[in-house]
Amino acid sequence: MTTTATHVILVPGFWLGGWAWDDVVPALRDAGLDPHPVTLPGLAPGDDVSGVTAAVTRADHVAAVTDLLDTLDGDVVLVGHSGGGAVVGEVVDRRPDRVRRAVYVDSGPLEDGAALALDLPADVTGLPLPSWDELAAEGSSLDGLDDAALSRFRERAVPHPARVARGEVHVGETRRFxxxxxxxxxxxxxxxxxxxVDGGPPLHTELGRFDVTYVDLPTGHWPMFSRPDDLAAAIVEAARAS
Known part of the structure; x- marks a missing residue:
């Protein structure tokens, strides 16, 4: 007798590729899940140099995850970290009947018309990883990241497509809730x-309209680096929830 796998699509935030989940994936596999870490368009090594980053849109990111979901049989759990949460929210809107659960890691689904960087100038094509001081000043906590983790992050980060950052979220299917x-x-x-969680500034999230289970995992904004085993455990618990 065979059972259909539960697939876990892992969508990273700004500047990150699928590699960001490297320390999380083994524990998910050990728990019997089938993880799919995603490198979104424009965020592969060298994409910024080749000009790919400048051309990528929010719709491209949503399509990449939706297309992957459409290839999978069985239950699908979507996991979105930081800016990846907005992508997950749009995918849920497009495929509400295919998603078992959405997991938002230090993030949430954005309301219709919201954008992560709406006022970003039109001539900006990519957003390089800021300095650590700039990230901290913007509220992105680096707690739990040692020098090795920071070095790895800096070395592998790719400028985030600006058209994704300033692109508006489009959701409207009520079944997403x-x-x-x-x-x-x-x-x-x-x-x-x-x-x-009830919309509007500062988060522009519609999280309050969903049936939400809250899990506290105190650390910084990048728990896949600072507490990967604990993050994996939280994802496993979410994937197994009824």
Whole structure:
């Protein structure tokens, strides 16, 4: 007797490729899940040099994940970290009947018309990884990252496509709210996040309209680097939830 695998699509945030999940994937496999770490268009090594990054749009990112989902048989769990959460939210909107659960890691689904960097100048084609001080000043906590992790992050980061960052989110299928959600709270504790989930600034999230399970995992904004085993455990629990 065979059983159909539960697939876990792992969507990283800004500047990251599928490699960002390297320390998470083994534990997911050990738990019997079938992980699919994604490198989104424009974020492969050398894409910025070849000009690919400049041409990539938000629609390209959503299509890449949706197309992958469409190739998979069985249950699918979507995991989105940081800016990848907005992509996951749009994929859920397009395939609500195919997604078992959405997991947002220090992120959430954006409301229709929202953008991560709406005011970004039109002549900017890619967003390089900022300095550590700039990230901290913007609220992206580096807690838990040692020098080796920071060095690896800096060496492998690719400028994020600007058209993705300033592109508006498009959602409108009400069945998206039928897909249960797990919110993994790392740099922002759940008791604070719960006060900010009803749309509008500063997060422009529609998280409050979903059936949400909150999981606190205190660390910085990149738990796949700082607490990979604990993040994997949270994803496994979410994937197994009814």
């Amino acid at each position: 039928d897909v249960p959600v797990t919110a993994v709270c790392t740099s922002l504790p759940s008791d604070v996040l719960r006060t900010m």
